[in-house]
């Protein structure tokens with residue numbers, strides 16, 4: 001994978017068009033590829049990989065703006081899952097998985113169905129900064145749902161997103177599980193990993209579900 005000696009204070013130079021024409025391979029190993037997960041791929045990659053790193057991408061913010069009528073919702077009640085929004089000030093934490101040799105084609109074949117066919121995501125090359133070596137960024141492939149895909153729902157107040165998440169479930173489980181597993185991951189990343197959008201939705205869920213976030217008053221009612 002291309003190693004860039006970018007300063008921590010300035011984003012690395014964008015890859016040339018030729019470089020970003022196709023998912024780049026690890027320079028050290030032509031048969032290796034890094035895949036960046038920032039939603040369900042964080043806790044359920046479900047493909048074989050050789051290495052994984054916790055870290056972040058710059059220039060993107062995570063948003064619950066993609067509708068899902070299969071994994072966490074239905075045609076009548078689409079759930080909400082995450083995508084990446086281009087945001088110059090943004091930073092999104094997730095997990096990068098290295099796939100090598102025959103793992104590459106297997107992973108891409110699987111993710112094409114899970115993410116593209118069933119989820120409406122496109123692929124995009126991003127620069128990933130490992131938490132333990134942010135001065136050694138890696139090129140990685142990310143699956144991003146753009147506003148042009150039919151399932152895109154776009155922005156909504158976090159309270160409305162929380163209400164929708166509480167009401168939906170699909171073939172992979174309840175939409176609330178999706179939210180809470182992502183929140184759990186962000187807790188594990190430590191205090192430097194912040195996601196205000198995610199936190200606001202979790203807070204809104206807590207307000208709507210007193211049993212979820214017991215307070216002295218709520219407990220006094222039981």
Ligand SMILES: N[C@@H](CCC(=O)N[C@@H](CS)C(=O)NCC(=O)O)C(=O)O
Pocket residue numbers: 036037038039040041042044068071072081082083114115118119120121142143144172178
């Ligand atoms: N592409 C993002 C989001 C992927 C995502 O959450 N996709 C959903 C909807 S297509 C999915 O695979 N869900 C499986 C699940 O909810 O367990 C990632 O890198 O994690």
